[in-house]
Structures are given as C-alpha cells and as structure tokens.
Amino acid sequence: MRDLTRKQQNILEFLLTHQNNFTYPPTLDEVCSALGLSSRGSLHKHVKALIEAGLVEPSERKQKGVRLTEKARQLVPSVGETVGTPFVGYIAAGKPIEAVTQVSYIAIPEQIKTDKSCYILQIKGDSMIEEGIFDGDWVIIEQRSVARNGEIVVALIDKAEATLKFIEQYPHETLLIPANSNMSAMKFKPEQVEIQGVLVGQMRSYIK
Amino acid sequence: MRDLTRKQQNILEFLLTHQNNFTYPPTLDEVCSALGLSSRGSLHKHVKALIEAGLVEPSERKQKGVRLTEKARQLVPSVGETVGTPFVGYIAAGKPIEAVTQVSYIAIPEQIKTDKSCYILQIKGDSMIEEGIFDGDWVIIEQRSVARNGEIVVALIDKAEATLKFIEQYPHETLLIPANSNMSAMKFKPEQVEIQGVLVGQMRSYIK
DNA sequence: ATACCAAGAGAACAAATAAAGAACAAGTAT
DNA sequence: ATACTTGTTCTTTATTTGTTCTCTTGGTAT
Incomplete structure (x- = not known):
C-alpha cells in the first residue's frame, strides 16, 4: 500500500x-x-x-x-473516547444566557472537564477578568444544581439574568461574589438563585 | 560527516x-x-x-x-503513532524550561491551536498573571523561531533562562515586556534572545 | 583591498497533485 | 412517471511542491 x-x-x-x-x-x-x-x-x-x-x-x-x-x-486509538462537549451559548454578566441556534460539539481534553455532564459557554464582557477569565474565553461547566461554597457557578438570578461568580451559601442568604474587586458581593435570598452549573475548566485562543 | x-x-x-x-x-x-x-x-x-x-x-x-x-x-526518544499535542515541560519566568522526562500527549481542540507544529507547557509562577495566565495553566505554543511584534513568545535569554513575554523587536534591540505592570520591560541585543515559539492557546482546570 | 564562503531572496521550471465542471448512472422521494 | 440526490468517470485547468540558478549581502581569512 x-x-x-x-x-x-x-x-x-x-x-x-x-x-x-x-x-x-x-x-x-x-x-x-x-x-x-x-x-x-x-x-x-x-x-x-x-x-x-x-x-x-x-x-x-x-x-x-x-x-x-x-x-x-483501529488506526487512531486515542481519539476513541473524546465525544465532543456541546457549545451551547454565550454568557454575559447580568443577562440571560444567550443560546446558540445551532449547538456544535467541541472535543476537549479530559484535563479541563469532569466525567459528569458538561457544556461549554463563551464569555462576553470583563466581569471575571480578575479571575483570569477574559472576554471571548470558553468556560467548561459541569451541569449540576448544587455547589460547595467557594466554587464558581453559573447562577440564574430571579429566573432572568445569568452570571458567573463565586458562591457562598448560608441558611438564609446566598452571596454571589465577583472576582473583580471593584464590584461588591451581591446578596440574595436562596430561592432567588438557581445554580445551573459549576466552572471546571477554561480555555482561550490567541489566534486572531 | x-x-x-x-x-x-x-x-x-x-x-x-x-x-x-x-x-x-x-x-x-x-x-x-x-x-x-x-x-x-x-x-x-x-x-x-x-x-x-x-x-x-x-x-x-x-x-x-x-x-x-x-x-x-533515534536522536530523540521515539514517539510512534501518537495523536495529540505533546506536553513537554514547565516554564517559570527566569529559569530554563524544565523538560518532563516522559512526554505525554494531550488531544486539544483546534480552537486553541494552529495547524502548525505545536507543543504544550505548564506555567509555574505568576509572571503572566495580568495577561490572565495563572500558575498551573497550560499554554499551547506554536513552534517557530520568528515572531511579529506584539505577540507573546517563549523566549530563551542568553541560552539560559526561558520566559513568556510580549515581544517588540527593533533593528538593534529586542524588548521583552511582562504583562504585569509592576515589572518593566527588559532590553536585550537581538542575538541574546532566541524565540522558541509563539503563544496560540491557553487552558486551565478548576478541578482540585 | 581581494578573495572566499555561508545565507538568503527571488525567478524559473517540471513533476505531482488538486480542483472544477460536465456528463451520466443508480438509487430515493414525491 | 418525474424530479432529486448521490456516487462515478472523464477532461481540462490550476495550484503546490521540489529543484536549480543567479544575484546580493555580510562576515572572515589572506
């Protein structure tokens, strides 16, 4: 041959x-x-x-x-397990998640995801800049509705606006804390905040 | 010969x-x-x-x-049929690149690499923190020995220490500029600075 | 200076490969 | 039946790639 x-x-x-x-x-x-x-x-x-x-x-x-x-x-054994992770939309602080009309799948390395169900969002805006997450970055989110304190979560506030923030949960209060220290923590009643997932990975392209 | x-x-x-x-x-x-x-x-x-x-x-x-x-x-440890991008070592500002003894391969998405020859380094230290590149992050480097001004390069200074910095090249002077504004640009003669690659992608894991 | 040499740019050429488009056949859908 | 999709074959044209030359530059030895 x-x-x-x-x-x-x-x-x-x-x-x-x-x-x-x-x-x-x-x-x-x-x-x-x-x-x-x-x-x-x-x-x-x-x-x-x-x-x-x-x-x-x-x-x-x-x-x-x-x-x-x-x-x-059989030629390429190592491609086997990488089923793609769905890229579902954009997240900008203060707005609802903007879903893409056509979901695409990106095969990402296991290092930046978990073995649970994950999806990918792209960041719009600079609200997480101090956490090293920039405008245009992709974030990998593990889909779950509970989080431990100190994790970064995709939170839906009052069923209207989505945001990516550190979370601190207390019996009668939930705090969402931006990495950007110019902004202060926001306080909510627990029932106002719906957790849509937890940040597990991030990636960025420097190619124009 | x-x-x-x-x-x-x-x-x-x-x-x-x-x-x-x-x-x-x-x-x-x-x-x-x-x-x-x-x-x-x-x-x-x-x-x-x-x-x-x-x-x-x-x-x-x-x-x-x-x-x-x-x-x-046979000049290098053989790699065979591997698919993926090689993870070759660690880069800490001011030190030579620390090669791993056993190169491993990571399949990364095309969004954060180019179709040229690329390799992966892991960051040690906070020298690029203002560029959103943190301790422990992986960076994807396109292997080439020339760069355009304004690109972020892996530079080997005086054949001794490696660093990841913005580059500005003029006829008789090469500037390496840290993202961290506390540090100032360093000036070198062009022949002191050897470009080993250009930053094209980055990724981070939030999983402990 | 003169001669020499390594490097690089660019032009020119041929071989190999790739692409477009037309034409047609076998199956599928309406 | 009729139109449409999909696979196949063919011819013609375009692009890519390896090779060879010439010319220029900058450094080095004589």
Missing part, C-alpha cells in the same frame, strides 16, 4: 472525527463542504485512494456515505 | 518536534515559515546538507515533504 497524500490524510482525519459525533457516515457532498471543496468529482479521487488503501468501505450504491473500515478505526 | 551548522540544527530540531504533532512531514514552505525564511531555494540547500548527513530521506521527486530518516528519529 502506497503512502497517503496529505489531502487523503486530512480526509481520513475528518472521517474519524465525524464518526465520533454522528451515527451516519457523511456523503461526498458533506465531506466536500467540510473541506471547502466545490466539486464531488475532485473529492472522489481521494476517496478512491482511501478505498484502495483499505481504509474506506467500497460503496455498494445503496448504502450511501463514506464509511470507514474496521482497519481505519 | 561534517558538523551541522546552527541553521541546520534548528531545522533538525523543528523536524523532530513536527513529527510529534503530525503524521506527515512538513513541506519546504512550511519549514520556511517556521524558521522565518521567505525562499524555498535558501532552505533547500540546508535540507540537502541534512540529506548528505543521512538525517533526512532523499526525496523521490514526489511531493512528500521533508522526511527524517530512522537514524534521525
């Missing part, structure tokens, strides 16, 4: 990622648009090379889609 | 790191941009020297990139 060209490896990589997020294999057109191609014809040659390399099932005309072989799946 | 020039060693170093991040070797153009060259022709001479030294496979006039030989691969 001859070596794969770089393009062919890119396609293989896409197919491996795709099968982690979808149960059906992608059609040629879907692979095209994922790779920025505008002609199925161009792609097909690469797929044919992958078939000859035994990495893609030869098509049977009725089972549509570009389907990987068992051999290909 | 004659000794390698400094430039040739840089190239070799780049190739060794690159093979940890990709399954395919880099093209001449990619090596050029990592080393800050603007002409393939110039690079090609060095590559030819590496071929003669038996460290790079002679090309077969196919577009297969700059491929290391078995001999060259």
